Amino acid sequence: MFKVLVSDPISEDGIRALLDSDQVQVDQKTDLSPEALKETIPEYDGLIVRSQTKVTKEILECATKLKVIGRAGVGVDTIDLEAATEHGVIVVNAPNGNTISTCEHTFAMLMASARNIPQAHKTLTEGNWDRKTYKGVELKGKTLGIVGMGRIGTEVSKRAKAFQMNVIGYDPFLTEERASQIGIQKGDLDKIYENADFITVHTPLIKETHHLINKSAFQKMKKGVRIVNCARGGIIDETALLEAIDEGIVARAALDVFEEEPPTDNPLVGKPEVIVTPHLGASTSEAQLYVAEDVSQEILNILSDQPFQNAVNMPAVNDETRKILEPYYLLSEKLGEMMIQLAKQPPRHIKISYAGTLTDFNTELVTRTFVKGLLSHYLGEKVNIVNATHLAKQYGLSYSVENTTASLGYSGLISVTLTTDEGEYSAAGTLFDGLGPRIVHVNQYTIDIAPTDRLLYIQHTDVPGIIGHVGSLLGKHEINIATMQVGRKQVGGQAIMMLTIDKALSEEVLGELLQVDHIHSAKNIDL
Numbered sequence: 234m235f236k237v238l239v240s241d242p243i244s245e246d247g248i249r250a251l252l253d254s255d256q257v258q259v260d261q262k263t264d265l266s267p268e269a270l271k272e273t274i275p276e277y278d279g280l281i282v283r284s285q286t287k288v289t290k291e292i293l294e295c296a297t298k299l300k301v302i303g304r305a306g307v308g309v310d311t312i313d314l315e316a317a318t319e320h321g322v323i324v325v326n327a328p329n330g331n332t333i334s335t336c337e338h339t340f341a342m343l344m345a346s347a348r349n350i351p352q353a354h355k356t357l358t359e360g361n362w363d364r365k366t367y368k369g370v371e372l373k374g375k376t377l378g379i380v381g382m383g384r385i386g387t388e389v390s391k392r393a394k395a396f397q398m399n400v401i402g403y404d405p406f407l408t409e410e411r412a413s414q415i416g417i418q419k420g421d422l423d424k425i426y427e428n429a430d431f432i433t434v435h436t437p438l439i440k441e442t443h444h445l446i447n448k449s450a451f452q453k454m455k456k457g458v459r460i461v462n463c464a465r466g467g468i469i470d471e472t473a474l475l476e477a478i479d480e481g482i483v484a485r486a487a488l489d490v491f492e493e494e495p496p497t498d499n500p501l502v503g504k505p506e507v508i509v510t511p512h513l514g515a516s517t518s519e520a521q522l523y524v525a526e527d528v529s530q531e532i533l534n535i536l537s538d539q540p541f542q543n544a545v546n547m548p549a550v551n552d553e554t555r556k557i558l559e560p561y562y563l564l565s566e567k568l569g570e571m572m573i574q575l576a577k578q579p580p581r582h583i584k585i586s587y588a589g590t591l592t593d594f595n596t597e598l599v600t601r602t603f604v605k606g607l608l609s610h611y612l613g614e615k616v617n618i619v620n621a622t623h624l625a626k627q628y629g630l631s632y633s634v635e636n637t638t639a640s641l642g643y644s645g646l647i648s649v650t651l652t653t654d655e656g657e658y659s660a661a662g663t664l665f666d667g668l669g670p671r672i673v674h675v676n677q678y679t680i681d682i683a684p685t686d687r688l689l690y691i692q693h694t695d696v697p698g699i700i701g702h703v704g705s706l707l708g709k710h711e712i713n714i715a716t717m718q719v720g721r722k723q724v725g726g727q728a729i730m731m732l733t734i735d736k737a738l739s740e741e742v743l744g745e746l747l748q749v750d751h752i753h754s755a756k757n758i759d760l
């Protein structure tokens with residue numbers, strides 16, 4: 234039975250699939266302090282959060298069983314992604330469920346700031362009938378600058394068009410073609426600052442967007458601009474915003490999010506030109522239902538080893554690709570396990586080449602499973618496909634990946650070279666239709682062997698009688714040979730023998746093998 238902790242308020246209907254699952258026990262504890270969360274987290278396989286719970290490095294260090302964090306929403310800036318990756322925890326979010334709600338909230342804020350609705354409401358409820366102070370502006374014919382044309386920014390642009398606004402969008406991924414499809418102008422930040430009567434930001438909060446809207450940006454804006462932030466506190470520099478309001482550059486600001494939440498002693502809150510809501514963008518019944526449903530399904534999938542879509546620290550692979558690549562995951566993991574056992578020195582660099590049909594796909598997960606196989610032989614269960622390449626770097630092991638045309642006649646081929654201080658080790662594997670994975674090269678020798686649980690790898694000189702010696706010695710010790718393959722580069726030269734066997738050779742039997750003339754090394758390989 235898996236245990237999932239829900240640590241922020243979330244739609245009960247949305248998590249129905251988890252509550253009804255007989256594989257999962259769900260605990261809802263939405264008032265845990267960071268200390269209490271640290272104490273309780275070791276029990277849990279899954280954690281569901283919104284933006285209140287800060288999933289810090291310290292919490293992840295205590296989360297010894299945790300496999301997945303589900304963010305019921307978009308922003309994962311409240312989760313230490315690097316620490317989650319390091320600890321092998323998959324982080325999934327629900328990127329689509331709250332798009333419309335947040336877009337509608339943005340539009341509500343835009344309109345409220347155009348018509349001074351909160352300020353006018355307040356005055357009237359205080360007993361004053363003031364029609365002069367709260368004269369507003371129309372949206373029609375005005376220019377809206379949208380910084381960040383992703384899901385929410387795009388939805389906002391559609392609504393702005395319906396209000397007959399001119400829209401200038403800026404996003405590093407916005408092409409002319411897409412801009413014209415949506416019916417907006419593609420611009421840059423300066424064009425927005427110069428022309429916009431309203432500006433709304435819809436980027437994530439990342440290093441590049443921290444204080445993106447700063448003092449120098451405000452200096453370039455039109456006097457009387459109205460600015461909306463329903464994305465993340467910190468995209469707009471709050472100190473610079475305050476100054477820009479005092480200087481008369483910004484006429485109104487509408488903020489749903491703050492650099493510190495909840496905002497304590499924030500001079501923007503309570504300022505007459507500023508309207509505020511307490512991070513309500515995604516707070517609708519619909520959005521909360523959708524994000525909770527999406528994230529619950531992802532968690533169920535992950536806990537039951539099924540495909541999932543919205544991991545933020547794993548590459549996305551669609552179902553069709555996954556079906557094609559899945560057999561290669563097993564092959565690459567076995568290749569990794571085999572190669573670390575063949576290498577006599579710690580590897581410094583891994584070079585992985587993909588050829589044939591594999592070059593048509595995103596093979597990052599195949600690479601990760603190779604690295605996982607390689608590391609897990611010594612690091613055990615702490616390695617998984619989330620943290621494998623991260624851990625490799627920590628151990629000073631670099632890797633490079635390339636696609637090549639050298640498929641050697643196989644439909645899909647994975648070739649790997651490990652560089653160590655004393656030399657290189659190489660191997661290649663493929664899938665044979667109906668026969669499954671096969672290792673087809675080891676250290677430049679051509680062979681054909683299934684990567685089963687137990688292999689014996691022998692290096693010898695190619696002379697008559699070796700196979701008979703090995704066969705009778707293993708027979709004498711009641712070690713059954715399932716298959717045997719030999720590979721040589723030239724007659725009478727160096728050769729290898731690979732056997733699939735039913736039980737590993739003891740040290741004594743390995744010692745006896747090494748007494749056989751022309752056998753230079755013999756090694757059990759445990760896959």
Ligand SMILES: NC(=O)c1ccc[n+]([C@@H]2O[C@H](COP(=O)([O-])OP(=O)(O)OC[C@H]3O[C@@H](n4cnc5c(N)ncnc54)[C@H](O)[C@@H]3O)[C@@H](O)[C@H]2O)c1
Pocket residue numbers: 306307308309328331332335380381382383384385386403404405406435436437438441442445463464465489490512513514515516
């Ligand atoms: N207030 C709320 O309750 C609420 C709800 C949902 C989402 N959000 C926030 O809204 C933001 C947008 O969400 P989304 O679902 O549209 O995300 P998204 O990923 O679909 O879009 C973000 C866009 O920002 C763009 N971008 C990144 N850096 C940029 C830069 N320097 N300049 C311009 N564009 C840049 C990206 O290319 C991307 O297209 C996120 O910060 C999210 O956390 C807030």
Ligand SMILES: O=C(O)[C@H](O)COP(=O)(O)O
Pocket residue numbers: 283284285305306307308309331512514515516
């Ligand atoms: O990034 C998001 O999805 C929003 O900021 C919503 O956050 P919330 O789930 O805490 O409302």
